[in-house]
Amino acid sequence: MRCTEGYREEMGDDRINLIVIFGGQSAEHDVSCVTAAHVLRAVDQSRYRVTPIGIDRDGRWQLATAALAALEAGPRALPERLEAVGDSLSPTPMLAAAVLAGPVVVLPLLHGPLGEDGTVQGMLELMDVPYVGSGVLASAVGMDKALAKELLGYHRIPQARWISLREHEVGPDRLAAVAGELGLPVFVKPSNMGSSVGVSKATTLVELQHSVDHALSYDEWVVIEEAIRGREIEVAVLGNLDPVASVPGEIVPGNEFYDYEDKYVEDGAQLLIPAPLTDVQSEEVRRRAIEVYHALRCEGLARVDFFLEEHGRGFLVNEVNTMPGFTPISMYPKMWQSSGISYPELVDRLIDLAVERHRRRRRNTKH
Ligand SMILES: Nc1ncnc2c1ncn2[C@@H]1O[C@H](COP(=O)(O)OP(=O)(O)O)[C@@H](O)[C@H]1O
Ligand SMILES: [Mg+2]
Structure with missing residues (x-):
């Protein structure tokens, strides 16, 4: 039933x-x-x-x-x-x-x-x-890139090298040290944001300062990461205790990186579903997406995004979206469609999962 x-x-x-x-x-x-x-x-x-x-x-x-x-x-x-x-x-x-x-x-x-x-x-x-969708904890951690990275690091899930800074720690010496440690170029992001808002690439120390100032206008924490040269692969995950992963998809950005315009304004980015990967790669990224989902205690749904560094470290997790874009042309529903679950059926399943989670938590909560 x-x-x-x-x-x-x-x-x-x-x-x-x-x-x-x-x-x-x-x-x-x-x-x-x-x-x-x-x-x-x-x-x-x-x-x-x-x-x-x-x-x-x-x-x-x-x-x-x-x-x-x-x-x-x-x-x-x-x-x-x-x-x-x-x-x-x-x-x-x-x-x-x-x-x-x-x-x-x-x-x-x-x-x-x-x-x-x-x-x-x-x-x-x-x-x-x-x-x-996810509860309070996973939603909060999923939204905070710095904290999510700490947790993924604890679980030894491969990701780009990164450093996070709080507003008061930012100064020329500190940024020079960060650039020395990570190398240039780097990507700079507000820790708490989405849709590429506030994200920029810095290739010089002067740009790094600008990028950090820009990111700090959105959040008091910034994340600075080594720039990865790799393909962008995403996996849709659905479920509560026993989640399943969709076929992977690939984003081929139209701009220098997958920025806000590329996502919503221009028709630039190309979406390849399924992503052209070998069976072994596809299985690996799906397995890893589920590991990430569990590590962050996601429930209901999440989209887990990776870089694929083909001649280097392989799949590196980039981020988790606990409420991913959900229009019929968004990656999350499209990856499920390609995996055999239609858009209306997906909505139904998510509602079922919400009810299941609520019941389980009610049983487990002593008031
Ligand atoms: N370390 C990185 N190396 C290379 N490209 C990156 C890196 N971090 C982000 N990008 C590019 O910027 C885009 C947006 O960054 P992301 O971390 O996904 O933020 P958002 O939560 O805003 O989507 C990515 O899809 C990718 O194109
Ligand atoms: Mg993203």
């Missing part, structure tokens, strides 16, 4: 209230609004009663009334992207009322800080609502 069916019977209701939260305060607000439109279109309305909730750029929550009306008119009436506007509401009373009204699952389709980083997940834990 499917997990959600049991849940529906148990609660004596015939449709699950699927609360789709989108938008958010991060630089990835727009991406989330596009994703939400596609997810709403794919949701089976005979099984789920959808409540779209938008978070605007200032962090205000609202019932997305236009999206709700479009949904009622039929999925075709939905626009290409939702707007995070409507009737304002307070999240905690809304969630408490939803829980009392019957079975509910939250789908937090939020990317970046204040969405993908454990903050919203923490609120959902407090409200005791099942939600799609």
